[in-house]
Amino acid sequence: MDGSRAEAYKIGAMIRIPFLKMHGLGNDFVIIDRRSGPARGLVLDDATIRRISDRRLGVGCDQFILIDPTDDDPIAAGGADAVMRIHNADGGEVGACGNATRCVGALLMDESGLGRATIATISGLLRASRDAEQHEAGTVTVDMGPARLDWRQIPLAAPADTLAVEGVEVGPLKLPVAVNVGNPHAVFFVDDAEAIDLTRWGPMIERHPTFPERTNVEVAHLLGPDRLRMRVWERGAGITAACGTGACATAVAAIRRGLTGRTVEIVLDGGPLVITWTEDDRVLMSGPVATSFEGTLHPSLLA
Numbered sequence: 075m076d077g078s079r080a081e082a083y084k085i086g087a088m089i090r091i092p093f094l095k096m097h098g099l100g101n102d103f104v105i106i107d108r109r110s111g112p113a114r115g116l117v118l119d120d121a122t123i124r125r126i127s128d129r130r131l132g133v134g135c136d137q138f139i140l141i142d143p144t145d146d147d148p149i150a151a152g153g154a155d156a157v158m159r160i161h162n163a164d165g166g167e168v169g170a171c172g173n174a175t176r177c178v179g180a181l182l183m184d185e186s187g188l189g190r191a192t193i194a195t196i197s198g199l200l201r202a203s204r205d206a207e208q209h210e211a212g213t214v215t216v217d218m219g220p221a222r223l224d225w226r227q228i229p230l231a232a233p234a235d236t237l238a239v240e241g242v243e244v245g246p247l248k249l250p251v252a253v254n255v256g257n258p259h260a261v262f263f264v265d266d267a268e269a270i271d272l273t274r275w276g277p278m279i280e281r282h283p284t285f286p287e288r289t290n291v292e293v294a295h296l297l298g299p300d301r302l303r304m305r306v307w308e309r310g311a312g313i314t315a316a317c318g319t320g321a322c323a324t325a326v327a328a329i330r331r332g333l334t335g336r337t338v339e340i341v342l343d344g345g346p347l348v349i350t351w352t353e354d355d356r357v358l359m360s361g362p363v364a365t366s367f368e369g370t371l372h373p374s375l376l377a
């Protein structure tokens with residue numbers, strides 16, 4: 075047993091570590107709050123996170139979320155209410171998760187009683203907000219920051235036009251729009267997103283050599299004016315019911331291609347998100363948050 079695993083087990087065997095299970099449109103998370111209480115100081119390696127995230131062995135989730143204190147954390151510089159660290163179900167740490175940002179934003183706003191919260195992530199500070207009407211409806215808006223559109227920012231392996239990336243041709247999918255909203259996305263516009271076999275093509279695009287950090291994969295078609303249907307294959311998690319950053323990337327891609335106006339409804343398997351890409355380059359995402367249950371981790375998951 076390596077050091078961090080032994081430490082996690084020691085803590086977990088003595089004290090049950092509490093977690094919260096939340097979701098945004100069915101994209102679900104195990105959330106552990108390390109700011110205080112039994113989880114403070116808990117160290118978890120990628121293998122442990124993978125085990126907890128496994129739906130057969132552990133609690134099960136698409137993403138594993140840690141809420142950390144801001145004290146002395148360089149990523150919280152500039153002023154944040156908490157730090158959020160995001161891991162995919164495969165254990166790897168990633169830069170963004172739109173649905174989890176709404177969930178953590180709601181938790182922080184519940185705590186403070188205010189209508190806004192600032193969350194530090196490795197990709198930057200994100201601002202969550204809700205007015206009284208949204209509070210009542212259980213929805214939150216997050217400013218996901220600017221859309222990164224240069225090939226180096228995606229990143230791509232070589233210079234390319236991110237509006238139609240040449241050389242990515244897998245089955246029926248080609249010429250994706252590449253967008254980074256804190257994490258990389260390849261958005262394919264197709265005639266019928268329902269007809270695309272994402273289980274087959276998704277993993278091949280996720281690991282295509284064009285994307286050195288791998289990529290999330292979206293397929294989308296227009297449903298009507300400013301309304302798109304989108305399905306997703308998530309890097310490190312596979313098909314999920316919704317992907318907030320995927321919806322942001324798809325909206326930005328559609329706007330860049332001239333398919334829609336600047337506010338777009340994206341209909342995912344789990345339901346709709348509303349995305350606005352402002353003239354001053356902020357990507358705003360609004361949608362629901364929900365808590366499923368609270369629990370404690372069984373010590374065997376930390377062993």
Ligand SMILES: N[C@@H](CCC[C@H](N)C(=O)O)C(=O)O
Nearest residue numbers: 171172173257309317318319
């Ligand atoms: N479900 C998320 C995105 C999670 C991270 C993604 N799979 C990645 O690897 O970048 C969302 O709601 O944005």
